[in-house]
Amino acid sequence: MPRRIPGGDSGELAACACVWTVPHPPGYPLFTMLYGTWLWGLQSVMSLPDAPAVLMSSLSCALSIGAAHFLFDALAPALVDPWTGALLATAFALSPAVWEYGMQVEVFALHNFLLSMLVWFTMRCLRTPYRLRDVLSAAFVCGLAMSNQHTSIVFIVPVAASVVVYHSLWRRLPLIILCFVAGVAPYAFLPLSTPSARSWGRHDTLAGFLAHVLRSTYGSAKMVQDQNSTDIRKNLSETVPVFLDHLSDTRGMFLVAVLAAVGMVAVLSNRLPRDMRIASRVLLASLFVYLLCFLSLANIPLSSAPLNVGVIARFWQQADLLLFFFAAIGIRHAFTDRLQVPVAAAIVALLFASSVSDRYYSATEGIVDTFGRSILESLPASSIVFLGGDLNIAVLRYLQDCEHVRPDVAVVHLPFISQPWFRPDLMNTFVKFPPGRRYGADPSSEYPIGSLIDLNIERANGRLFLCGSFSKGDTSYKERYKLLPWGICFRIVTHSFPTSLSFYHKARAALPALPAFDPAIHAPSTWEHVVYKDAFSARLGLFQYIIAEPGLLDDSALLKVARDVANEIAELRLTVGKGRVLSANILYNAGVVCARWAAEHRDDATANQQMIQFWQAYVQRDQDADRAIVDVVQSRTNPFSGQVIP
Numbered sequence: 203m204p205r206r207i208p209g210g211d212s213g214e215l216a217a218c219a220c221v222w223t224v225p226h227p228p229g230y231p232l233f234t235m236l237y238g239t240w241l242w243g244l245q246s247v248m249s250l251p252d253a254p255a256v257l258m259s260s261l262s263c264a265l266s267i268g269a270a271h272f273l274f275d276a277l278a279p280a281l282v283d284p285w286t287g288a289l290l291a292t293a294f295a296l297s298p299a300v301w302e303y304g305m306q307v308e309v310f311a312l313h314n315f316l317l318s319m320l321v322w323f324t325m326r327c328l329r330t331p332y333r334l335r336d337v338l339s340a341a342f343v344c345g346l347a348m349s350n351q352h353t354s355i356v357f358i359v360p361v362a363a364s365v366v367v368y369h370s371l372w373r374r375l376p377l378i379i380l381c382f383v384a385g386v387a388p389y390a391f392l393p394l395s396t397p398s399a400r401s402w403g404r405h406d407t408l409a410g411f412l413a414h415v416l417r418s419t420y421g422s423a424k425m426v427q428d429q430n431s432t433d434i435r436k437n438l439s440e441t442v443p444v445f446l447d448h449l450s451d452t453r454g455m456f457l458v459a460v461l462a463a464v465g466m467v468a469v470l471s472n473r474l475p476r477d478m479r480i481a482s483r484v485l486l487a488s489l490f491v492y493l494l495c496f497l498s499l500a501n502i503p504l505s506s507a508p509l510n511v512g513v514i515a516r517f518w519q520q521a522d523l524l525l526f527f528f529a530a531i532g533i534r535h536a537f538t539d540r541l542q543v544p545v546a547a548a549i550v551a552l553l554f555a556s557s558v559s560d561r562y563y564s565a566t567e568g569i570v571d572t573f574g575r576s577i578l579e580s581l582p583a584s585s586i587v588f589l590g591g592d593l594n595i596a597v598l599r600y601l602q603d604c605e606h607v608r609p610d611v612a613v614v615h616l617p618f619i620s621q622p623w624f625r626p627d628l629m630n631t632f633v634k635f636p637p638g639r640r641y642g643a644d645p646s647s648e649y650p651i652g653s654l655i656d657l658n659i660e661r662a663n664g665r666l667f668l669c670g671s672f673s674k675g676d677t678s679y680k681e682r683y684k685l686l687p688w689g690i691c692f693r694i695v696t697h698s699f700p701t702s703l704s705f706y707h708k709a710r711a712a713l714p715a716l717p718a719f720d721p722a723i724h725a726p727s728t729w730e731h732v733v734y735k736d737a738f739s740a741r742l743g744l745f746q747y748i749i750a751e752p753g754l755l756d757d758s759a760l761l762k763v764a765r766d767v768a769n770e771i772a773e774l775r776l777t778v779g780k781g782r783v784l785s786a787n788i789l790y791n792a793g794v795v796c797a798r799w800a801a802e803h804r805d806d807a808t809a810n811q812q813m814i815q816f817w818q819a820y821v822q823r824d825q826d827a828d829r830a831i832v833d834v835v836q837s838r839t840n841p842f843s844g845q846v847i848p
Contacts, residue, residue, distance in 0.1 A: 233309045308516075341382045458549060461529040509727060652682065719777045793813045
C-alpha cells in the first residue's frame with residue numbers, strides 16, 4: 203500500500219475528501235462522501251496518526267478485497283469449484299491495473315467493488331424464481347455506481363434491460379426507478395456543498411450542476427476536449443492495439459484472455475444451466491458493449507503521448523472483471539477436475555509476480571510526493587505560486603489540504619482562474635485579482651497574466667513563482683518581467699533583478715532529490731516518469747541560465763555549480779533523457795564547463811570523459827560544429843590543460 207500520495211487524480215481526489223470539496227467533472231460525490239467520512243472516522247474517532255493518504259488507501263484496499271469477494275460469490279459454487287472461484291477472484295485483485303489502483307486513493311477501487319456486486323446481483327436477478335428484493339437492491343447499487351463512475355452505464359443498461367424484460371417487471375418499473383434514483387442521491391452533495399475556491403465548477407445553478415455532472419466541458423462521451431473526437435475509426439486505431447497489448451504483454455493476462463474466450467464459447471453453446479446461461483450471456487453482452495463504446499469513444503491520444511497509455515489502463519479494469527469471470531468458466535470446461543485448481547493457482551502466481559515486481563517499489567518510493575514537497579518546501583515564506591499542470595496541481599492540493607504543508611504559501615490554480623465559474627472572493631489568501639474578468643489570452647474578455655503579476659508582485663514582496671506554464675500565447679509578462687529557474691518552477695522577477703551565486707545555489711537546492719531512475723519501473727506510461735522528465739528539463743533550464751553568466755569560467759564558485767549541474771545532465775541524458783535531442787548550445791557549453799573544471803581539478807577524471815561525451819554529441823548534432831571542438835574530439839585532448847584523455 204502506498205505510504206504517500208501517487209500521481210494521477212489521486213492527489214485531487216484525496217484533497218477533496220479531506221476538505222469536502224467537489225473534484226473535476228463529473229464530481230464523484232459518492233467517492234468524496236465515503237472517503238471523507240472514512241478519513242474523519244479514523245482521524246477524529248480513532249485518532250490514528252497516519253497520513254491521510256495511508257488512511258484513505260486502506261479503504262481502497264478493503265473495497266478491492268470486497269470486489270474479489272463478490273466476484274467469488276458470483277462464480278462459486280453455481281458455475282465453478284469454490285477453490286477455482288477463490289483463486290480467480292484473487293487473481294483479479296492481483297492483476298496489474300487492479301493491484302495498482304486498488305491500493306491508492308482513486309475512484310476505481312470503489313468502482314470495481316460496485317461492479318462486482320452488480321455481477322453478483324445479475325446472477326441472482328436472472329434466475330427463476332427471482333426475488334424482488336434482489337432486483338430493487340440491484341437498482342440501488344446501479345445508482346451508486348453511476349454516482350461514482352459514469353462508465354458504469356454501459357454495464358447497467360444491458361443488465362437492467364434484461365432483468366426487466368426477462369421477468370416482465372413493467373408494473374414494478376416505477377419502484378425500480380425509485381431505487382435507482384435513491385442510489386444517485388449522493389449527487390445532492392454538489393449543490394449542497396459549501397462554495398469553495400478549491401471546488402471545480404459552479405453547482406448552485408441547474409445549468410452549472412448539469413454541466414458538471416454531464417461533463418459538458420469535455421463532452422459527455424469523451425475523455426478529453428478534442429474537435430476530432432468523433433472520428434471513431436481514428437479512436438479505434440489507437441485504443442484497440444493498446445488494449446490488446448494490455449492482454450498480451452502482462453504475465454498471466456494472456457492466459458486469462460484465452461481462458462475467457464473458452465468460457466464465452468461455453469456460455470454461447472448451451473453447456474450451462476438455463477438461468478446461469480442467460481445471466482452469463484447478459485454479462486457477455488455487457489462486456490462487448492463496454493469495449494465497443496469505450497474503445498470507439500475514448501479520444502485520448504495514445505501514440506503521441508505514452509503517459510496516456512497509463513491513464514487509459516485504469517479503464518481496462520471494468521473489462522478485466524468480466525474477463526476473469528469468463529476465465530473461471532473457461533477453466534471449468536477446458537480442464538479436468540484435477541487440473542482446474544493448479545491452472546488457477548498458476549494464474550495467481552503469474553499476476554502476483556508481475557504486479558509486485560512492476561509497481562510495488564514504485565508505489566512505495568513516494569516519488570510524486572517528494573516532487574510536490576520539493577516545490578513547497580523550497581519557497582520563501584508567504585510566497586504566491588501560479589500553478590499549472592495536472593501533476594503539480596494534484597500533489598500540491600493534497601499536501602496543502604490534507605497534510606497542511608506550507609499553509610503560508612498562496613497557490614493560484616491557473617486552470618481554475620481561467621474558468622467562468624471561478625470566484626476570487628472565495629480565496630482566503632492575500633492574492634488580488636483584476637475585477638470582473640477571467641484569466642486568458644483573449645484581451646477582449648480576459649485579463650493577461652501580466653496584469654495579475656502587476657497586482658501581486660509587491661503584495662508578495664517579490665516572492666512570486668510559476669510552476670507549470672501560462673496560457674498558450676500569453677507573453678504579456680515579458681515586457682516587465684522574466685522567469686528565472688527555481689527547482690522545478692520559475693521565479694517571476696523584474697528585468698533588473700540581479701542573479702548571484704547564492705541564487706543559483708538556492709535554485710539548484712530546490713530540485714527534488716529523487717532515487718535512481720529505473721526504466722523498468724519508471725516507464726513512459728507512469729507519472730513517476732513525468733517527474734523524472736520534469737526534473738531533467740529543470741536542470742537543462744538552470745544550466746542555460748548559468749552558462750549565460752559573464753565570467754563563468756573565471757569564477758571558481760559559479761563554475762562548480764555549473765559543473766555539478768553538467769554532471770547531473772551527463773548522467774540523466776543516458777537514462778530518463780535517452781532519446782531526447784539536446785540543443786547544440788547545451789552540448790557545447792556543457793563540454794566547455796567540464797573541460798575547464800578538469801583543467802583546474804586534474805584528479806577529476808570523470809570531467810574529462812564527460813567533456814568528450816558532450817562534444818561528441820555536439821559534433822554529431824551540429825553540421826557546422828566549431829572546427830576546434832572537432833579537433834579536440836579527434837585528438838581527445840583537453841584544450842585548457844593539454845592533457846590527453848585515455
